[in-house]
Amino acid sequence: MSFLIWLIVGGIVGWLASLIMRTDGQQGILLNVIVGIVGAFIGGWVISPMVGVGTINEGISIGSVLVSLVGAVILLAIVNLFRRGRVR
Template sequence: MIGLIGWIIGGGIVGWLASMITGRNAQQGLIGNILAGIIGAFVGGALYGLLFGGGINFEWNITSFIVALIGAVIVLAVWNFISRRA
């Protein structure tokens, strides 16, 4: 249960920072930030694993925070691209 709460809080923080970087902060709320952060953590972890080898690390530390942030920025950039075309 504690791990789930950590993912929600960490996802919210990462998603919020990523939304500020991509300029979507005013367009998405708390749930959008949490989802962007959690999905971004998985995307970033997968890309990190492909580029540098190794598996997905489910611990929160500075490296996983940066990887999750980069993944969330990628997710939001793709979302911006898709939503502009629609």
Template sequence: MEWIVAIIVGGVAGWLASLVMRRDASMGIFMNVVVGIVGALLGNAFIAPLLGFGGSIQSFNAAGFVIAILGAIVLLAIANLIQRGRVR
């Protein structure tokens, strides 16, 4: 059951991050889920210790969701730098 929650929360976080970074048209639902889950993992590893709180996308809570979105945004910004040489 935890993996189903992780996929759903990761998909929503990836979709919101792609809207913020204006990459929604170039990404499909599968890439939204992947970016959201990887962003959540990176966010919990690097951003959560800086902010002083953490969470998990396997059990839905607001802190974990915000960290997942922030991690996905950072991941998309890095992808923009690699692809285009700049951040949008």
């Protein structure tokens, strides 16, 4: 059951990050889930030690969703940088 919740929250985080970075038209549901989950790992590696909040991989709270969202935005910014040569 927790795996299903993990996928749903990862999809929502990926979708919100794609809206922020204006890449929503290029991504589908599967890519949103992947961006959300990989963004949670990036957020846990970069941001979580600075603020002391876990990610959606450790438990779901408002702080963990925000850390995961920032990680997903960072991931999309890196992808845009390599794809287009600039960050939107």
